[in-house]
Amino acid sequence: MAAATPSIPPWLKALYAAPNALYDHGLGRLLGHRFLRLEHVGRRSGRTYTAVVEALQYDPVTGEAVVMAGYGHGADWLRNVRAAGSARVEFAHGPRPASVRLLDVEEAAGVLEGYERRHPVLRPALRPYLSSLAGWRYDGSPEARRRLVAQLPMVAFRPLRPGVAPHA
16 A cells, blocks of 8 residues: 655755755756756646656766656656656756656666665665655665555656657
8 A cells, every 4th residue: 555645844845945946046057967857737737837856867868867756656746747748857957848758667676776876875864765755664675676666656757859849
């Protein structure tokens, strides 16, 4: 059974909003390719929303970035992106249309394993944080990793070349 979306304390919401302020002031480049600003359209409202999310994997050749939906399949940005089939992403140089691809469990588990391997200093904080999002103890084992990414899906965003339609 999936965990309910956790309630976010106001101080944490403010912390999560800080990267958006950097992008709003043209300073998104300070975040490098570790974070991206995702622009998505509300599936019911039609309004444009933004969210800054961490890229667990970035390919400098294609520009594809993989992010995790930390609040699971019910995350608003994920539901909006899936409904639209496209989004816009920004790594400090203005938003660009991007294709959207939901990773399967095996590929997503590999991305998470690579992220943990590349950032060993984060591991002591990462596992408790992922455990709190999942609602169960994440220990970093291959079985736990697959269970986690089935619950907290990963999405790949690949910026499109100019003149290419998002659904092409």
